[in-house]
Amino acid sequence: MGEARTYASAVLRRGRVPMEPADFAPDWADRPRKGKYYPNAPHFPLPDGPVAGNAEREGVGRGLFGPGGEGGFTLELLGGLLKDSYGLTGRRLAVQANSDLGTLPRYPDANFSRGTASGGGLYPIGIHWVSGASGPLTPGVHHYATPHHAMRRLLTGDVTADVRAALGGRAEGCDQFLVLTVKFWQNAFKYNSFAYHVVTMDIGALLETWRIWAGAHGLHLGAALWFDEERIGRLLGLSPEQEGVFAVVPLRWAGAGTGAESGGLPTGARVAAVERERSRTVSTFETVRRVHEATLRGAAEPPADGVLDAALRTAWQRLRAGAGPGSDPGSGLGLEPGAVLLPVPEPPVLGARAALRARRSSFGRFTGNPPMTAAQLAAALAAADAAGRLAHCQEGPQQQPLTRLHVFVNHVAGIPAGAYAYEPQKPSGPSGPSRQPEPSEPSEPSELAGPPEPSGRAGWVLRPVRLGPQGWFLQRNYFLDNYNLEQSGALIVVSAPTPAVLDAVGDRGLRLVNAAVGAASQALYTVAPAVGLACGVALGFDSVSYTEHLGLLDGEELPLLIMMVGQEHRSPADFDYTIV
Numbered sequence: 001m002g003e004a005r006t007y008a009s010a011v012l013r014r015g016r017v018p019m020e021p022a023d024f025a026p027d028w029a030d031r032p033r034k035g036k037y038y039p040n041a042p043h044f045p046l047p048d049g050p051v052a053g054n055a056e057r058e059g060v061g062r063g064l065f066g067p068g069g070e071g072g073f074t075l076e077l078l079g080g081l082l083k084d085s086y087g088l089t090g091r092r093l094a095v096q097a098n099s100d101l102g103t104l105p106r107y108p109d110a111n112f113s114r115g116t117a118s119g120g121g122l123y124p125i126g127i128h129w130v131s132g133a134s135g136p137l138t139p140g141v142h143h144y145a146t147p148h149h150a151m152r153r154l155l156t157g158d159v160t161a162d163v164r165a166a167l168g169g170r171a172e173g174c175d176q177f178l179v180l181t182v183k184f185w186q187n188a189f190k191y192n193s194f195a196y197h198v199v200t201m202d203i204g205a206l207l208e209t210w211r212i213w214a215g216a217h218g219l220h221l222g223a224a225l226w227f228d229e230e231r232i233g234r235l236l237g238l239s240p241e242q243e244g245v246f247a248v249v250p251l252r253w254a255g256a257g258t259g260a261e262s263g264g265l266p267t268g269a270r271v272a273a274v275e276r277e278r279s280r281t282v283s284t285f286e287t288v289r290r291v292h293e294a295t296l297r298g299a300a301e302p303p304a305d306g307v308l309d310a311a312l313r314t315a316w317q318r319l320r321a322g323a324g325p326g327s328d329p330g331s332g333l334g335l336e337p338g339a340v341l342l343p344v345p346e347p348p349v350l351g352a353r354a355a356l357r358a359r360r361s362s363f364g365r366f367t368g369n370p371p372m373t374a375a376q377l378a379a380a381l382a383a384a385d386a387a388g389r390l391a392h393c394q395e396g397p398q399q400q401p402l403t404r405l406h407v408f409v410n411h412v413a414g415i416p417a418g419a420y421a422y423e424p425q426k427p428s429g430p431s432g433p434s435r436q437p438e439p440s441e442p443s444e445p446s447e448l449a450g451p452p453e454p455s456g457r458a459g460w461v462l463r464p465v466r467l468g469p470q471g472w473f474l475q476r477n478y479f480l481d482n483y484n485l486e487q488s489g490a491l492i493v494v495s496a497p498t499p500a501v502l503d504a505v506g507d508r509g510l511r512l513v514n515a516a517v518g519a520a521s522q523a524l525y526t527v528a529p530a531v532g533l534a535c536g537v538a539l540g541f542d543s544v545s546y547t548e549h550l551g552l553l554d555g556e557e558l559p560l561l562i563m564m565v566g567q568e569h570r571s572p573a574d575f576d577y578t579i580v
C-alpha cells in the first residue's frame, strides 16, 4: 500500500484508532498566525473589486453552474477575487454552539469571516502572485496580506519564466500566476497528523470559490495541481518540509498580447524576503512529512489524458455494483419503491459577492421546524455534485465525477426521513410506487432553472438505502457537540474512490480527491444562502460507521465529509461587524 493510501486509511479509521501522536495537545498561547507575515516587505493596497457589476445581476448561479467565460483579469477583478475569497470581510460574534464562543469578543481571539470556509477556521493557505510584464505592477512576486487586503512585494523582477518552466509548457504565453502554498504548522499546531487531510480540502475550497467568482464575472480559471513543485518552492524561498505548493493558477490578463512579452528564460531567482513566525516552538509531524513527500513524487508529470476518467469509470461501476441498495442506477429500468424524483432545483437569487459574504457555518443553530423544501435540497445537491467534478482543474476528469453523494433526509417537506443515494440521472419512467415531493413540482428540470442538467442528464433521483429517521445514527457517530445533526433538514455525505484514483495517477492524486471534496463543501456553503438555507460541514465523524450504514465497499469508497443544510432558528443573537 502506498503512503497516500496508508494515510487515507488512517484518517478514515481515526475514530477507532487514534492517529499518532495520540496524546498531542495544542499550545494555544503559542499558536501561529492565520497567514504568513513578511514585516519588511512593502505593501501595495488592492482595489476591492467591481461593485454591483454583471456578477451581481447575473447571480451566483452562473458561477456555480454555468460555463466559464473568456474575459481577462484586471487589477480590479483580481482585487475582487481575493477580497471575496480570502480577504477579511467581518468578525464572527454571533451566539453559536462552538466551544470558543466565550473568547470571541476578546480581540486577540477574534474570528474574522471570509468568503471561503476553512477546516477549523485556520486559513493556512498562502496566496502568491507572480506577475510579468503584461500586468499592472512592476513584475515580481507578491504575497497577499489578508489583514490589509494588500500585496506585499517579496521579489522584484520577471520570474514568470520559472513558473512556466515548472508547468512544463502548459502555460506558454501566460505571465500572471496565482500560486497557492500551505505552511503546515498553521494547521498542524491544532490537528497534528490530521493536518494534511484538512489542508488539501482547504485548497479545494479556495479554488472552488475562485471558480464560482470567475464564472460569475465571465472569467475562467484552469488550476494546475501537477507541476515541478521543487522549482516553485525554491523560487518562493520555501522550506519543503514546512510548506508545500499545492496549486498554480494561470491568469489570462486583459489586453495581454499574444505571448511575445512572456518570453525569456528561467532565472533561478529566489525570494529573499524572510517571513516571521509567531510561534516560539514549531513542531513537524512525521506522518505529515511522509505523506507530503509521497505526493511530491512525479509532481512534474501530470497524468496522461483519459487515465483518470478510465479509472473512475471502472471504479464507479464496481463500487455501485458492490454497494448496498440505492447504489446501482443501472439495476432497473424504473424507480424502485421509496425512490424520490427530486423537483427543479431552487434557483439561487444572490450575486456572487453577496452569497460569499452571507456564507457562514450554522454551528448548532439548525432547526427542523419548519422543514426545508425539496427544491432547496435539489439545489444543494446539484451544487455539490457539480463542484465535485473539478472542472476548473487542469488534471480533473473530463467526464466522470470524482465524488458521489448520499443524503440523510431529516426534515424535508414531502420526502420521508431516510438515507438515500443521490443519482443525477434521467429515469426511464417510473415502474414502482416512486413518490414526488409535495408540493408537486415538474418532474424534470426546466431550462429556466438555475442549475443546468448535470452531464446532460435531466432528472435527479434519491434512491433509498435505509428508510426511517436517521438522527440517532448521525449524532452517535459525530465526534463534537457543536451540532444537533438531527435538526438539520438534510445531511449530505461526500464519498470518493480514493484508492482507485491513487492507483491511476499516483500519490499526488490524494490532493486531487481532497480538492474535489473541499470544492463540494464550498459550493454548498455558497449556494446555501442564495436559496435560503443555512449550512455547515464537518470532518469529525466516524467514517467506518458511515461505510457500514450506507453499504459502501469498505476501503474502496471513502466517506470523506458530512455537510448539513437546513433551516435556522429565527433571529439568532448576532452582532453586525461587517468590515466592508
Ligand SMILES: Cc1cc2nc3c(=O)[nH]c(=O)nc-3n(C[C@H](O)[C@H](O)[C@H](O)COP(=O)(O)O)c2cc1C
Pocket (backbone or CB within 6 Å): 113, 114, 116, 117, 118, 119, 120, 121, 122, 198, 201, 202, 205, 359, 360, 361, 362, 363, 480, 482, 518, 521, 537, 538, 539, 540
Ligand atoms: C474542509 C473543511 C472541514 C471542516 N470541518 C469542520 C468540522 O469538523 N466541524 C465543524 O464544526 N466545522 C467544520 N468546518 C467549518 C469550519 O470550521 C468553518 O468554515 C470555519 O470555522 C469558518 O467559519 P465560517 O464557515 O462560519 O466562516 C470545516 C470546513 C472545511 C472547509
